[in-house]
Amino acid sequence: MKIAFTAPMKPLDDPVPSGDRTMGRLIVKALEAGEHEVRIASRFRSWRKDGSEDLQRAVKRDALAEAERVAKEWDAANYRPDIFLTYHLYHKAPDWIGPALADRYSIPYAIIEASRAPKRRTGPWAFGFSAADEALSRADQVAALHRADSECLSDVVPKDRLRVLLPFLDTSPFETDSRPAQADSISGDKPLKLLTVAMMREGDKTRSYEVLAAALGKVRDLPWHLTIVGDGPARDHVLSLFPPDRITMRSALPPEDLPAQYAAHDLFVWPAIREAFGFVFLEAQASGLGVIAGDTFGVPDIVIDGETGLISPEGDAEAFAQNLRKVLNDRPLAARLGETARDHIKANHRLQAGTRRLNAFLEAAQDQYWHRMPLDKRYAATDLT
Template sequence: MKIAFTAPMKPLDDPQPSGDRTMGRLILRALEIGGHEVRIATRFRSWRKEGGDNALLAVKKAALEEAERIGDAWTREGYRPDLFLTYHLYHKAPDWIGPALADRFDVPYAVIEASRARKRRTGPWAVGFQGADDALKRADGIAALHNWDRDRLLPFFEETETDPAKRLRTVLPFLDLSAFGSVGNASPSTEPAEPLKLLTVGMMREGDKTASYEVLAAALSELVDRPWQLTVVGDGPNREKILSKFPQDRITWLGALSPENVIVEYPKHDLFVWPAIRESFGFVLLEAQASGLGVIAGDALGVPEIMADGTSGLLAPEGASSAFAAKLRQVLDTPALAGQFGEAAKIRMIEVHSLQAGAERLDAFLKAALDHYQHRQLDQAKDR
């Protein structure tokens, strides 16, 4: 299938690393593994930090001009995609280009990862909210990355009186596991040496990341009578505030590392710990499991769908430091659990979250979107 692709939230060649950029790149790789021919239609970025009617109407105007430019170029070239695919849209990053081109060339339109906050229907983000909603109405297929996000989209189908079963599905996130096998990773032993080596990875910015570090620090303060050492990977404006909350003789701070160097760190440790406050799902949780580490994490949003509680790690109620400490205490008191969780995590990653598994889920999603488009065409023909 010839697929035209765009990512209005962040272009895939954006120099700033992020989970959004990583997931977008992985989607392209999975599509190519599935035999699809992918073309980046545009790197136009509709995302804006601040709202306002005038500002967003200007973005919409520029986006539609870009769509016209692309359409004219495709016409001259004789190119027509089989489907237009957009990754990640919401009120701050609506997609006006994909629907316009899908209409012009009369092809299916599909979306992977759409967020919808109904409180943005009015106010400074109203134009962006409407733009995102219009894209969802046009979409022949909508994929969420986990069921928590999927459930947040159900009100859209109620409001538009349409059947979510025909267009909405969950496509779980995935990783290229070959990168983790290439670092010589050995599974943690079933009896880790004391002290247990813990690892956490997270940016040190204001908001949910700092809140996660604070929960972790509070949990570890309840475990000072147990043997553990923590390695912290990350940096940011809240570095001093965050690091001051941990006992300095029991942590090693490595600063911000490149993705390649972070991967090297995982197998040096016994257990990954991250409270995951308001975490959509967390690539670091996937990477840790791919490296053979069990995980202690917060039971937030999509996290329960990327790790099996009690099998590949343990989940604590989101934001509850004492409950997080209790889960971690279970492993500190029975260190063999770390190795057991790590082995189970690697197996689950291969079965559920590998690039090949992701390619198969994406292929099924695109075929369902194409099927919906074809049925829609038939219904429209009958109504003429």
Template sequence: MRIAFTAPMKPLDDPVPSGDRTMGRLILRALETAGHEVSVASRFRAWRRDGGVDMQLALEAEARREAARIAREWRSDGTRPDAFLTYHLYHKAPDWIGPALAGAFDLPYVVIEASRAPKRRTGPWSHGFAAADAALARADRVAALHSADLGCLKEVVPADRLEICPPFLDEAPFRDAASSRSAATSPLRLLAVGMMRPGDKHASYRLLADALALLAGRPWQLTIAGDGPCRTEIAGWFDPARVTFTGALAEDDMPALYARHDVLVWPAIREAFGFVFLEAQASGLAVVGGDTFGVPEVVADGSSGLLSPEGDTTAFAANIRRLIDDPGLVARLAGGARANIAKRHSLASGAQRLDALMQAAGATYAARSGTLPS
């Protein structure tokens, strides 16, 4: 199947690293692994930090011009695809391009990672909310990455077109880098990975610093990988004798970083699911995390990691303490982490699920349009 792709939240070549960018790139790779031909139809970015109807009307006009440009190209060079796929759709990043082209060229339309906040029906995001709803209603298949998003999506997407497609990664580089890692040591080697920006990341670092302050008398060392505008403030929260800051690292350097540690510690305040949890488990690290949104669906609590209520500093610290005091538990969780990735979150499993998703979308489109699937 030839698939046209767009990511209105963040283009795949955006220079700023993030889990969203990584997941988008992996979706393309998984589809290609499954035998599909995927091309980026547009790198138009609909996302804006601040709302406003006038701003969103201007974005819509720009998006429709982009859709018209793509349509002219497809007609002139005969590159009409078999389906259109949009990654990460919500009120701050609506998709006007995919539905327009799917309608003009009679294509199945698929959305992966959709979320919906009904409170945005009115107010400064109302136009984007309505546009996202229109795209979801038009879609032949919608895949959420975790079940926390399903409730609100069911209000606009028919149940037979809605499913969960768990996030995945290419586990091989992380597995290979960790193949010779030694058993957990004392002091326990902790790792945190996250951008240092205002908002939820800032709050996660604050909780982590407060939790480790409760464990000042225990044996641990922490490495923090990440950078951003809050770095100076965040660095001041941690004991410089026990914490090393690496700054932001290149993607290729991450497997070796994980391999030098025993436990990933990340509070995951308001985290959708946390791509770092997948990377850590693929590396055979035990995980201590916050029980937030989709995190419990990528970290098996008690089997591959220990989760605590979101925002609970005392409980988060208690889970780190358990691992410091019990090296055997660290080893058991490490084994469970590798098994969890192999069973549910490998590139192969992602490719299989996405192939089934696209085939189902084609069948849905054929059924409602009275055409034969391509």
């Protein structure tokens, strides 16, 4: 299948690393593994930090001009995709390009990772909210990456066009049995090796670090040592939250260096405040690490509470600390969580599983487009007239 792809939230080659960029790249990789031909239709970014109707109208004008440019490029190359696929759409990042091109070329339109916040129906984001809803209504198939988003989308997307497409990853870099340090810290008296991986930005990331620091402060009587992998403008504040003698700071690392960090630790810890699902939880579990996590949006969809990790209410430092204490007082539990986590990822979240789910999603979009097509156009498409 020939797939035209765009990501209005963040282009796939954006220089700033994020779980969003990683997931977008993985979607393309899984599609190509399924022998689809993926073409990046546009790098246009509709996302804006601040909202106002005038600003969003200007973005819409630029987006439609970009759609016209893409159409001319396609026509010159005699290119016509089988489907237009948009990754990550919401009120701050509406998609005008996909619907315009899908209508122009009479092809199905599909969206992966859509979210909807009804409180944005009015106020400075009302124009973007309405535009996102229009794209959702036009879509032949919409996939949320977790159940919480799916529930919000059900008000505007019919049930037969809405599904949950669980996230996935390429597990090959993380599937290693070399965990030489684990036996000492789990079976002996050495501090349990904790790991967290997250950027240091103001807002929810910083709040997550604050909850983590507060929770760890409640278990200072037990032996643990935390490695932090991350960097950003809030670095000084974040580091001030933790006792220097109990942490190792690794700064931000390139993706290829992360598997070794996971393999060298015993437990992954992150409150994940307001995160869609936390891509790091997939990586940690694929590496054989159990996790201590916050009950945020899609986290329960990828972390099995009591089996691959322990989940506490979002932002609750006391409950997070209780889960930490449970593992710190039962070292073999860390190993059991990690073993189950690795098996869980292999069974449900590998790239191959992503390819199968994406194939089913695209086929459903094509079926929906066909059934929604007026009969005269349907007959013309099959040369029956």
